[in-house]
Amino acid sequence: MPGIYKIIEVVGTSPVGFAEAVKAAVTEASDTVRHMEWFEVVSQRGRIAEGRVAEFQVTVKIGFQVER
Amino acid sequence: MPGIYKIIEVVGTSPVGFAEAVKAAVTEASDTVRHMEWFEVVSQRGRIAEGRVAEFQVTVKIGFQVER
Amino acid sequence: MPGIYKIIEVVGTSPVGFAEAVKAAVTEASDTVRHMEWFEVVSQRGRIAEGRVAEFQVTVKIGFQVER
Amino acid sequence: MPGIYKIIEVVGTSPVGFAEAVKAAVTEASDTVRHMEWFEVVSQRGRIAEGRVAEFQVTVKIGFQVER
């Protein structure tokens, strides 16, 4: 039977890089969402402090299968 | 009084076509969401198996009025 | 001699599917526009009623050659 | 510790203007969402009745910090 998926939008952050920010977003979402299958990067931003990158921020859409 | 609407993003699938995939997404969403009023197609993708289209996948945004 | 084309934007609707909504838009436009040559889908939306898709709405741009 | 944010999409409406429609969306969302920090305008539409603008509709994404 064909499946149905829902998509949520989350922002993950990391002082290290973009991949780490995505991992943080997915790990956090795993606390409340099950059956996550894929993510897609929507935008990449960051915060600057004292002339240096202080935080990488990645907005991702996460798709998960609806349980039935 | 002016109304407020929320928008959710859902992926419907169908072996038949795009319209059927949208219908599947809306029908499934109706189990948990009430007062749905419109949808908008975000993207159309699909899965291929053995050289043939195996599944049509349509991502839709669905708007519904917030109950008060 | 090179031709000139004009483009109009029309929304067709159908309870059946996206292709039928496009056909309705083109058929209706044919009442007042001649020499239509192509269409391009701009967006695909729809109306939901009682938890089911009630109407598919397709916005199309239609190109037609200007008579001289 | 780096924070995680979630993003919801809401449509606010107002008979007065775009800013008022955004305020309506945020105020309504505050009933159920806490720690909202920013919004971003996605699209601006409206309803026309009897040749006049009857309603301004603004779709916004709202970001809020996830409580831990």
Added chain:
Amino acid sequence: MPGIYKIIEVVGTSPVGFAEAVKAAVTEASDTVRHMEWFEVVSQRGRIAEGRVAEFQVTVKIGFQVER
């Protein structure tokens, strides 16, 4: 019977703000177009004179039902 809609693109202007520019566009269009139902903002620009905003310009698409 399903309806058909046409879309026109109009630029309204106002010295006051964006909502007023939209209202001006819709009011003007009402002189020649009937059964207008919705508008959608395409772009927001403006003219500057002597270091101040002299005019807000909003390009809107306006949808109206075709009479039959």
Added chain:
Amino acid sequence: MPGIYKIIEVVGTSPVGFAEAVKAAVTEASDTVRHMEWFEVVSQRGRIAEGRVAEFQVTVKIGFQVER
């Protein structure tokens, strides 16, 4: 008094180049539209025949002031 503008979409063609295709579109439109003030390029395409560019096609939006 603030002005109101309408926008039409036209495709001009030329065997020579893009600027010539725009000129052809504007010249043709001048037969039926008055008070044209600006154009904006929407897309640039063309036809190929026998391995050579046979025609440049430029889609432009043309803005003109509404007479009152």
Added chain:
Amino acid sequence: MPGIYKIIEVVGTSPVGFAEAVKAAVTEASDTVRHMEWFEVVSQRGRIAEGRVAEFQVTVKIGFQVER
């Protein structure tokens, strides 16, 4: 071992509808490409003749795994 995929862009056509045009594109591509896994709709256009839709044209990107 992580896989590598290539993406080709193909236009399928059909007198019936958009889903059939996608199927035609995939079936045709299967003659020369193996291990196709997904498609994504890029644009939907069509040809009009004598005031009726004569052909649906769907541009799709098709992804396939590179054999090693």
Added chain:
Amino acid sequence: MPGIYKIIEVVGTSPVGFAEAVKAAVTEASDTVRHMEWFEVVSQRGRIAEGRVAEFQVTVKIGFQVER
């Protein structure tokens, strides 16, 4: 002689609305830039505090003629 224009990108803010945020951006820019002629809205965002819109933020591109 044809003119040359430069474009700068500025973010204006206001507690009142979008038009006021644009005006603030233009007024501020007028301290250091002369011969500004037009602006174009790039994005509209805002800050939320205690469940209410605390600040409207509009990113605009401002064009000004280069003095010679």
Added chain:
Amino acid sequence: MPGIYKIIEVVGTSPVGFAEAVKAAVTEASDTVRHMEWFEVVSQRGRIAEGRVAEFQVTVKIGFQVER
């Protein structure tokens, strides 16, 4: 019988202008591709050397019919 088309992406260059760069791309492609029917401009860039435009670069998508 409906046709199938493939699309390739090519960058043409010219010291003269954009149209010439497109012509160069199409002429070059004609060495290895047959039945080319249309092109579409994707982006226009260029190289600057010693304060002057040294090269116009146009990225085009070229569509050609698949032989059967």
Added chain:
Amino acid sequence: MPGIYKIIEVVGTSPVGFAEAVKAAVTEASDTVRHMEWFEVVSQRGRIAEGRVAEFQVTVKIGFQVER
């Protein structure tokens, strides 16, 4: 050592065509900017007067290496 580049946005104009407008923008910018390496077309517009194209306007982003 890796280089750093800055990007400025400029509008060039010409009564002749798009390529000439780009050249005008680059030539003008060369008065104050050194080490320019590339440009990218952002938009193409123009002014119409008395039913004819009076001016081509091309907005370009110009990249130049930062001297150290």
Added chain:
Amino acid sequence: MPGIYKIIEVVGTSPVGFAEAVKAAVTEASDTVRHMEWFEVVSQRGRIAEGRVAEFQVTVKIGFQVER
């Protein structure tokens, strides 16, 4: 003599991060394509398994000079 470039679209994957996925795509493509000169990121996605990022997927366009 001006050069001609072709562009291919490839998806690289990596369990580590986005840069590694790009490197994988380029390295793999080097088996069959020569004179590659640049890449451009088209989209960044990934696969999630058991609540963790299992694979980063980057779609890149790769440009290479055509040998003559």
Added chain:
Amino acid sequence: MPGIYKIIEVVGTSPVGFAEAVKAAVTEASDTVRHMEWFEVVSQRGRIAEGRVAEFQVTVKIGFQVER
């Protein structure tokens, strides 16, 4: 008092990865720009040499508060 921000566009490069290229851009900009607060990734490209990624290039917009 509401603040005003300016946005500049910079390209950072790195042989290591995208995050490092962003850091390089911000660090370099800090030599001449003060009060930088955020960045936003505009595009990600790179240079290929001898079949390997030789340089990651990230175009970022950097926002900084205007001193008063």
